[in-house]
Amino acid sequence: METKSESDTSRHFLRQWIEADHAAGRTGGEVVTRFPPEPNGYIHVGHAKAICVDFGMAKQFGGTCHLRLDGTNPTKESAEYAGSIESDIRWLGFQWSGPGDSGEPGFYNASNMFDQMYQIAENLIKAGQAYCCNLTQDEWKQYRGVPEKPGTPSPSRDTDPERNLRIFHEMRDGKYADGEWCLRAKIDMASPNIHFRDPVLYRIRHVSHYHLGDKWCVYPMYDFAHPIEDALEGVTHSMCTLEFEVHRPLYDWVVDRLDEMGLLPVRNGVKIRTQQREFARLNLTYTVMSKRLLLQLVTEKRVAGWDDPRMPTVCGMRRRGFTPGAIREFCERVGVTKVESTSDPALLEWCVREELNQTATRRMAVLDPVKLVIDNWPKGEVKEVETANNPLDEAAGVRRIAFGGTVWIDRADFMEVPEKKFFRLAPGKEVRLRGACIVTCVSVEKDCEGRIVEIHCTWDEGSWGGNASDGHKVKGTIHWVDVATGVKAEARIYDRLFTDPDPMKDGSEGFLKYLNPDSLKVVTAYVEPALAEAAAGDHFQFERTGYFVADTKDSKPGAPVFNRTVTLKDSYKPS
Ligand code: ATP
Ligand code: MG
Numbered sequence: 001m002e003t004k005s006e007s008d009t010s011r012h013f014l015r016q017w018i019e020a021d022h023a024a025g026r027t028g029g030e031v032v033t034r035f036p037p038e039p040n041g042y043i044h045v046g047h048a049k050a051i052c053v054d055f056g057m058a059k060q061f062g063g064t065c066h067l068r069l070d071g072t073n074p075t076k077e078s079a080e081y082a083g084s085i086e087s088d089i090r091w092l093g094f095q096w097s098g099p100g101d102s103g104e105p106g107f108y109n110a111s112n113m114f115d116q117m118y119q120i121a122e123n124l125i126k127a128g129q130a131y132c133c134n135l136t137q138d139e140w141k142q143y144r145g146v147p148e149k150p151g152t153p154s155p156s157r158d159t160d161p162e163r164n165l166r167i168f169h170e171m172r173d174g175k176y177a178d179g180e181w182c183l184r185a186k187i188d189m190a191s192p193n194i195h196f197r198d199p200v201l202y203r204i205r206h207v208s209h210y211h212l213g214d215k216w217c218v219y220p221m222y223d224f225a226h227p228i229e230d231a232l233e234g235v236t237h238s239m240c241t242l243e244f245e246v247h248r249p250l251y252d253w254v255v256d257r258l259d260e261m262g263l264l265p266v267r268n269g270v271k272i273r274t275q276q277r278e279f280a281r282l283n284l285t286y287t288v289m290s291k292r293l294l295l296q297l298v299t300e301k302r303v304a305g306w307d308d309p310r311m312p313t314v315c316g317m318r319r320r321g322f323t324p325g326a327i328r329e330f331c332e333r334v335g336v337t338k339v340e341s342t343s344d345p346a347l348l349e350w351c352v353r354e355e356l357n358q359t360a361t362r363r364m365a366v367l368d369p370v371k372l373v374i375d376n377w378p379k380g381e382v383k384e385v386e387t388a389n390n391p392l393d394e395a396a397g398v399r400r401i402a403f404g405g406t407v408w409i410d411r412a413d414f415m416e417v418p419e420k421k422f423f424r425l426a427p428g429k430e431v432r433l434r435g436a437c438i439v440t441c442v443s444v445e446k447d448c449e450g451r452i453v454e455i456h457c458t459w460d461e462g463s464w465g466g467n468a469s470d471g472h473k474v475k476g477t478i479h480w481v482d483v484a485t486g487v488k489a490e491a492r493i494y495d496r497l498f499t500d501p502d503p504m505k506d507g508s509e510g511f512l513k514y515l516n517p518d519s520l521k522v523v524t525a526y527v528e529p530a531l532a533e534a535a536a537g538d539h540f541q542f543e544r545t546g547y548f549v550a551d552t553k554d555s556k557p558g559a560p561v562f563n564r565t566v567t568l569k570d571s572y573k574p575s
Contacts, residue, residue, distance in 0.1 A: 028267030031063030041291030321549030321565030377405025
């Protein structure tokens with residue numbers, strides 16, 4: 001497959017930005033980036049894009065990318081989420097590197113810096129750049145005001161450092177309830193940027209931390225913690241999504257303070273001053289992407305879990321049969337811009353189809369089976385069909401499939417009253433059973449409801465291998481599964497989880513009403529015997545039907561379960 005990786009789209013503004021800094025010597029010879037997920041949920045395809053950007057940029061410049069678990073808000077975080085994030089990133093094909101903060105190269109826990117962050121906050125207090133404030137929530141909003149008008153200073157704004165240090169220590173020591181006091185930076189209550197109006201640096205949360213237990217009851221805010229983490233880790237380029245653009249002045253303010261404190265690291269004689277830039281987040285039609293809403297789908301059992309194959313989570317997509325290469329290619333093609341846009345999941349599907357067409361093992365499977373009996377087949381005779389495992393990959397070899405004259409075919413490959421241009425099986429018409437022989441339909445048997453239960457045919461006894469004995473052309477070819485040796489399997493046919501391209505159009509209250517009631521259909525299929533032992537996670541092209549993967553949770557030897565990744569074809573073409 002032609003990849004986009006070396007095309008013009010990869011020379012995006014972030015790359016140019018890093019290139020210029022690197023060339024000017026501002027990186028000290030090493031580009032360092034980071035991916036900073038909060039372990040409060042499983043990561044989704046939007047995070048995959050950020051991962052491709054963060055790890056991808058470091059790789060392009062021969063640098064390093066840290067994985068930093070940004071566990072600064074203990075209320076929703078867990079070790080389960082932390083573990084899932086690590087394995088999902090590895091599965092996507094990326095590996096963190098760099099010194100690390102606890103023995104594992106490249107791996108950081110933001111919470112390991114809490115002691116240092118606390119000291120930095122104390123330094124700010126001592127320098128008169130931060131103060132403790134006890135406005136109530138309502139007062140807080142009132143005092144902060146609106147962008148067009150200056151805010152009102154808190155009565156605590158000009159209190160002396162000793163008093164503020166004492167209260168800050170009491171906050172840490174558990175003297176106060178959640179929300180009673182907070183620590184604020186003293187910046188500018190008149191700034192048109194609301195985030196600059198004496199933002200909160202520390203808040204009280206009497207909650208156990210998944211990593212540190214009950215050590216702390218005060219926790220740093222993201223806007224304070226993030227630049228400290230970036231700066232002290234020696235990150236040179238910190239990339240995030242556009243919603244953080246308005247926070248950038250505050251990011252720079254914190255880095256300036258660290259600089260004044262002499263805390264910025266030096267690499268090869270160059271003081272490393274981290275910088276932040278923002279790119280547009282990935283959005284997908286027919287999809288919700290916020291972890292909060294995905295969690296809601298899970299807890300309300302609208303889906304079977306975070307790894308439900310309909311979920312846009314990395315683990316869900318993996319279980320659906322998407323490959324790391326296809327997800328990376330998709331992110332590459334979506335590109336990096338500063339303009340919000342919404343991508344079509346059909347592009348992701350196209351990417352995986354392109355890859356699996358090259359790599360997936362071909363097998364025959366009948367998802368809506370009806371029995372076809374060859375009346376003139378010699379009783380008890382079994383022939384063998386030899387066929388390629390992948391016509392695009394000779395190394396995949398061939399397999400032999402038994403054919404005993406009675407087979408399952410797909411109901412849709414037979415029409416009692418054929419439409420125009422229907423070249424498959426119909427009364428009096430002939431069709432090729434793929435790799436086997438030519439058969440002609442002579443009669444059908446129906447049940448009392450008029451449903452066809454058996455199709456009777458005769459075969460052209462000179463057509464073994466697939467060519468008519470008199471050499472005439474046979475247009476239609478259909479797939480089949482031998483009744484005597486075929487194996488029963490469960491097939492899960494997935495469709496979009498939402499019926500509307502924008503399930504969020506009524507806000508986060510209304511998205512559930514656009515859930516697609518037909519997003520999962522479970523069918524009993526018959527598959528060729530080679531599929532009975534399919535290993536979990538193996539990819540297949542079911543001929544003429546689609547790409548499937550053996551389910552990693554429920555598929556068992558002898559009782560396989562297959563998830564449909566994508567249909568075989570689609571009218572979608574990438575631009
Ligand atoms: P969500 O908003 O979905 O709950 P989040 O932004 O809270 O996600 P974090 O764990 O804080 O999740 O994000 C880690 C990184 O992933 C951040 O740098 C963030 O900018 C980036 N990211 C999150 N969602 C997307 C997205 N849809 N597209 C691109 N990057 C994203
Ligand atoms: Mg977040």
